[in-house]
Amino acid sequence: MKNSDKSTNPQVRRTHDLMLDAAGSLLSLGGPEAVTHLRVAAEAGVARATVYRHWPNRADILLDLLRRGANLDLVPPAADLAIEERVAGVLRGFAGALNGQSGQTLSAMIGLAEWDDDVFAALERMTQFGPKMLRNVLAACVEAGELVADTDLDLLADRLIGPLYLRRLLYHDEITDTYVEALVAATLVPQVPI
Amino acid sequence: MKNSDKSTNPQVRRTHDLMLDAAGSLLSLGGPEAVTHLRVAAEAGVARATVYRHWPNRADILLDLLRRGANLDLVPPAADLAIEERVAGVLRGFAGALNGQSGQTLSAMIGLAEWDDDVFAALERMTQFGPKMLRNVLAACVEAGELVADTDLDLLADRLIGPLYLRRLLYHDEITDTYVEALVAATLVPQVPI
DNA sequence: ACTTATGTGAGACATAGTGTACCATATGTT
DNA sequence: AACATATGGTACACTATGTCTCACATAAGT
The missing domain is CATH 1.10.357.10 (Tetracycline Repressor, domain 2)
Incomplete structure (x- = not known):
């Protein structure tokens, strides 16, 4: 997997989208406070560590959500x-x-x-x-x-x-x-x- | 201390103001996320339980801050x-x-x-x-x-x-x-x- | 198909914060 | 002085953060 582009790797795209969907529904239900790595992981059916790998902190998750909504x-x-x-x-x-x-x-x-x-x-x-x-x-x-x-x-x-x-x-x-x-x-x- | 009015009790006013000052400086430095009961207590030199007694949750602290700023x-x-x-x-x-x-x-x-x-x-x-x-x-x-x-x-x-x-x-x-x-x-x- | 690189799952760990409960002590009020 | 109440300090169970390690799964290059 040389020259791996994170955005073209289907595995990465899959988990990324799953987590972002989960984050979106958490946000609209409970606000920014509800968007925690733990809940996103649970909601998306993904390991907690994976959420941290994609976004080091909460603001980065919301940022991605914003970009998508833009x-x-x-x-x-x-x-x-x-x-x-x-x-x-x-x-x-x-x-x-x-x-x-x-x-x-x-x-x-x-x-x-x-x-x-x-x-x-x-x-x-x-x-x-x-x-x-x-x-x-x-x-x-x-x-x-x-x-x-x-x-x-x-x-x-x-x-x-x-x-x-x-x-x-x-x-x-x-x-x-x-x-x-x-x-x-x-x-x-x-x-x-x- | 019959007929105690919380807002006239000097002890209550003192701790309340101390904590609100602390909360205000935490807010302006680090945003709403930085206003935690733990930090307010530390910053105000007050027991953590006291902060919870005055405001059950973060929103209530910020609310009081808002009222003061209003x-x-x-x-x-x-x-x-x-x-x-x-x-x-x-x-x-x-x-x-x-x-x-x-x-x-x-x-x-x-x-x-x-x-x-x-x-x-x-x-x-x-x-x-x-x-x-x-x-x-x-x-x-x-x-x-x-x-x-x-x-x-x-x-x-x-x-x-x-x-x-x-x-x-x-x-x-x-x-x-x-x-x-x-x-x-x-x-x-x-x-x-x- | 084989090999290699990389992402993921699962769990451990230390730390911060929440929310409640309890009791001794300090502070006001009468 | 006696009483009422707020506070301090501590313990507990829980959720969340952030990092780390290792086994396993997945994708790409040959």
């Missing part, structure tokens, strides 16, 4: 829609992810990221994906003259995304389509193109 | 200022709390609140304080005709507060006065009174 298949909206519809489309996709398990995982990570730089780096990668797409859409709107040229895109993206996080993480309210549309309507006030 | 002395702004200044004043006070230890404690609680209803209830009490004051200020603005009468106050409050949380909790950026003012300027667009 596959939010956010598709950019069609370019021929009105600006409000394009922005709302991105935000709806984003809201869907937040409403689901990604939101739960995110909740768990925020506390860890405050004291663990590796977790924070992973969190950044995950959370920058949505805003980046949004900023691209907004930049296209500026190009098309649908937004004034001196628009602060970063701030505008924050103003569109911030309330969604607020609702999900702090209020524990589901982000409805109605909310997204009201938010977009209030935020994207009609502006006179230059 | 004493954000947010003073309502003077009523004779311009609307932008009043709103910005509230938000600056809020941002100050988020930038400090309250933000750190909040980070720790969000993950716990996702799976612990008691923690969520406490989190709600803490996080509703700021928005409530903001809504009061905004309601006064509507009364004074500075905002149109059909303004959705809850949504507007979310739009003002959401970006602050986003910056602090997800981006780990300090919330500067400049940011607050840009946010207020962008959000409170000039409106025609009815």
Whole structure:
């Protein structure tokens, strides 16, 4: 087994996926505290030592879970829609992810990221994906003259995304389509193109 | 010691404060995971059993820490200022709390609140304080005709507060006065009174 | 098919933390 | 001074961490 690539070895992939599934169900049932090497091993039907071999500590397990959950298949909206519809489309996709398990995982990570730089780096990668797409859409709107040229895109993206996080993480309210549309309507006030 | 009120007994207050101080420093150094009964006892120079007598589990310790940190002395702004200044004043006070230890404690609680209803209830009490004051200020603005009468106050409050949380909790950026003012300027667009 | 490299299973071990129980002692209250 | 209560200290059973060792299973190269 020279030149063994851990990610292509079927045995490794098998146990890895088994354990990650177990960890995922433990997380969504009991929160980050419930994700222990012992329970993951028991749940996955795997030796405890094997869990330690894949992830030295709890944060690394959660990190992997986060990476897996980060596959939010956010598709950019069609370019021929009105600006409000394009922005709302991105935000709806984003809201869907937040409403689901990604939101739960995110909740768990925020506390860890405050004291663990590796977790924070992973969190950044995950959370920058949505805003980046949004900023691209907004930049296209500026190009098309649908937004004034001196628009602060970063701030505008924050103003569109911030309330969604607020609702999900702090209020524990589901982000409805109605909310997204009201938010977009209030935020994207009609502006006179230059 | 008939009719003993635990909160007035000096011995109880002393040990309680000692332990809470210890817990606070453990939290800010190592995060929620570092706040164990064992370490709090050691750090406070107190018997381990005493820590358990005051708080049966970790969440209760953090809850008390949260309550103590919730004493954000947010003073309502003077009523004779311009609307932008009043709103910005509230938000600056809020941002100050988020930038400090309250933000750190909040980070720790969000993950716990996702799976612990008691923690969520406490989190709600803490996080509703700021928005409530903001809504009061905004309601006064509507009364004074500075905002149109059909303004959705809850949504507007979310739009003002959401970006602050986003910056602090997800981006780990300090919330500067400049940011607050840009946010207020962008959000409170000039409106025609009815 | 044979050999080799590597991953896994199973168990031991020391350590940290949880949660409860007990009793002697210290501290407040009356 | 007498009483009530909180604390200190210790023991116990349990869960979890993190490391280690060795036999066994699995995958890859020849």
